[in-house]
Amino acid sequence: MADLGRPEEFSRFADLLPEPMLLVGGDAVVLAANPASAGLLGGMFGRELAGRRILELVDQDAQAVTQWLRACSRSRALLPGSLRFRGETGQALHCRADGAVHSPASGVEPATVLVRLTPRRKAANPFLGLNLRIEELTTEVGRRVRAEQALRGEREWFRVTLESIGDAVIATDSLGCITFMNSVAENLTGWSREDAMGRPLGEVFVIMNEYTREPSENPVDRVLRDGVTVALANHTILVRRDGTECSIDDSAAPIRDEDDEIAGVVLVFHEITERRKLERQLRMADQRKDEFLAMLAHELRNPLAPLRSGIEILRVGAGISDQAERIAEMMERQVQHMTRLVDDLLDVSRITRGSIELRRESVDLLPVLEHALEMVEQLNPSGEGAEVTLNLPQGPLLVDGDATRLSQVFVNLISNAVKFTEPGGRVTVTAGLEGARRDRIAVSVRDTGVGISEDDLSDIFELFVQTDRSLARTKGGLGLGLPVARRLTELHGGTLKARSEGPGRGSEFIVRLPGMLPAEGTDLEGTPSDEARDPGGAPGGRRVLVVDDNHDAAELLGMLVEHWGHEVALAHDGVEALQVAARFKPQLVLLDLGLPQLDGYEVAGRIRQDPELAGAVLIAVSGYGRREDRQRTQEAGFDDHLVKPVDHEVLKRLLGPPLD
Template identity: 40%
Template sequence: MTDGPTIQLPQLRDPQLRVLMRTATAKDAVMAAAVLLQAGIETQVCADLPELLRETERGAGALLVSEEMLTGSGATELAAAVATQSPWSDLPVLILARQGADSRAITTAMEGMANVTVLERPIRVASLVSALRSALRARRRQYELRRILEDLNEADRRKTEFLATLAHELRNPMAPLSTALAILKRKPLTSEAARPYYDLMGRQLDHMVRLVSDLMEVSRITRGKIELQLDELALDQVIRGAVELSRPLMDAGRHTLGVHVADASLALKGDGVRLTQVFANLLNNAAKYTPEGGRIDVFVEHDGHGHAVVRVKDSGVGIPSAMLGAIFDMFVQVSGTARAAQGGLGIGLTLVKSMVELHGGTVSARSDGANQGSEFTVSLPLLDHGLRAGAKAGASEATMAVQHRILVVDDNRDAAESLGALLGLLGAQATVAFSGLDALAKAEHFQPSVAILDIGMPGMDGCELARRLRTHPRLHGIGLIALTGWGQPDDRLRIAQAGFDHHLLKPVDVEELAVALQKLDQRGAA
């Protein structure tokens, strides 16, 4: 290498897209660097091949080397270095070759590396710039591929953690359910003595239903398939409803709860059930991550700019600052805090953010760090008038008075027989069938006023059975209720088109079933 002037290059904006260059002489390097810089291509001149190989490990958009640098073991060393790159990477290597016959060094380089371009000297400036720009465009696409692969790997990692958490959370309620069933099977108990076990089983079943419901809610929201039932709401009543839902978790943790409502006249347009779910999720989250005996406060205020501000503040484990921007994302849980939470899938905050945004609001989180507590702030647009009479808090409870002849159809015998027994205890005349054909035969003699049908049955499914019951000459006016695990919008449309009056999801909610039967009563009376 001959001596030459010192090369002064500006600070590189993106080292990942720099061209690492090793030419035959320093003079060639100065000229090439100046030409490429003028064309907007950032270069870094390396003193020798070892330096070029070291810099390659730090990142490069392309390599530009002269044939002379590949003599001896140079071509083999370069090929070996390029061979260690990641699977996504295909680093472009441009070789400035001497005019004339192919040399052994170039042959070795081309055999050892996939992405090699040979440029014969002397080369026009435009040709060199064009070749490097093409190489850098290809390199940018490789970096984009790397980002996509990293995102996919991160998403896969989150899903793996989520599935492990889901399995854990489903096993938790299954354990006491299994134990309680074993006790009831093996030990004759009076109704009073058995009541605690029945209560235990009911609580654990409710927990499992909430887990599955949360999963379905997230699925519907992410696909834009959720619809709000908007009404005028009293915000303080919504908060009271959320507190009531969260009270068992608060009591279990012996938490002190303070609710501070500055203005009870705040009214907004929203879905009472969904907003109650929003604040119940925030309260549940606070309870789960607050040690026993901690404090949780809810502040409801007017911001003076047409928005209500609800803050849920706790004295819990806190949130690391690095996680504040990600805790509302799907499958994200704060590392090191999962064991502090008494159950849950870590998707509650995803639901909160989605529901709040559907109402035109915002939600944010802040924390001073580990063991410094957390504060979640929800902002929702208010109506431009005060609270009006009749503003609601959410769904009302219904009482059940069953006076129907009900046909229950489900290919799951346990499901059909247990629902039939429950309806019998509530005063209905109930009979069960386990297939479509069995149901048609029993309906002929039983003549039900209502049929509760499973949908996903083999052979004749629930929709086909519903159509046949609707057209049966002796079953005019029969009420049809779908009780199924299929609850997506397309399923609801298909079920409605089959002639069903109501669509309920498994496991049956007795209150929802009561409402459906009452509506059928009202229709019959009309």
């Protein structure tokens, strides 16, 4: 609709009408007057009416006129009134005035009022009734003419509007045949308005699914069939008249007549080819990011592997001094810290892709919490930090979950609490059942540390956010622990929430998980499982082949395995690995994947095909630890998959007992 509250739009509309009309502003100033009103009043005042105050033009109570205008500014229905104009030369004219708001107050602009004037004339002859009837008939004919003119004006206004918008618009009748088409629709479909008019929409608007390439249901057909508005559709390809294609989003809505019957449909669509291209580029960039993170983790883990093996060899060697032992322990803690950072970084990638899978089983949270505390204490064996206390119930707290991932949640929360609590402070871990049916488990990690501001509370679970908690500025970290912990908790059907009374008042993190009742004969798991397998063979030391193109990593891991009482052979590429295996006949092979000449997958396949070697236990030892990496090694015939740097306790269990 035209905005009749604006003078230029008022003039475009009201100039067509024979009735005198004024547009009056919120300060009772005439903003515009149509030619009919100028003809009625112009001779009385000698100059244009626009810009003059109504109160200057009338000879009556100013307060009454002001109140009437104010009432009109709030009414969409015409309010009758009376204005008695007094000209500059003394002539007078009494008019009926009907006013209503045409532009409500916006907070910036005051309301404007449209005023229609009807002169009041006294009967001067006996033919007054006839004159009035003739005047009424003339007015009615004029109204109809003006209505037709206004309708044509509105149609033109809508046509110009639909031509000027950026979306393609097609209108149809109740049979789905085209009745209107704007220029954007012409350009997108390749059909001219003249050729398209009257055709069934399906001939002009040809669409198919972006992925299946199957024809898609025309949205107009659905509107005509179901009488509903069809929401924006995605993954739609429009086939132009010349056969070329473009990606679009489209929606359609019914046009209803006064009887609420569908008289037609309006279809709106716009091209999103560039947006689709950008989305594909973003997906590709995200995929490359994941590949980069996996490669980064592999490259970071490779040097960590010989470091961990070397540290272990130093610690188990004879004659090591107390000082050297402390240094070795510190180095081991730093290797563990670096490993955790790499794991957190990869977990973020998995979380953003939704690719984390839980290995669910019946898990008792009590040993999980104890294990988490042990891991935190390993990172701070001096005990100089905050004191950590466990308040645990006697009975089991059972959940259906992944023990390894749950341990990761609580290690993150407890280590985070210790990090933000000064030495001498306290960290309290409390667990128990809650709820009317005692079917939920709540674990609280409360500290007396630096606390969290109200502003930071809303951000701490966002990726890569480092809150400004001054004690932590020297503590490091990537800002990933809490986001990872929350997502892992949610994957278990639980929640993780934080609260704090403010800086210096400590903080509390509460994990809530759905509990479960133990089934008869259930073997409860309490600590993370490493899925150790029996390497086979007779009790005693094994023949172990270590294959890694990193000579330092292979040599140090081999030395460690030898120290455990096993016989070791080394190889540094795929071809050499097969040659050594043929001579050495290993019972267990620790096999890197990224080998020169032949990769680890090819080596594993050939070992499995050799009757003399097929029974060997194959363990992948790699810096790659994603789900797809583990799936691929399993399909290639590996028995297990260890991620560098290898946990020596896990490897020791896989190898079995040493020689007596």
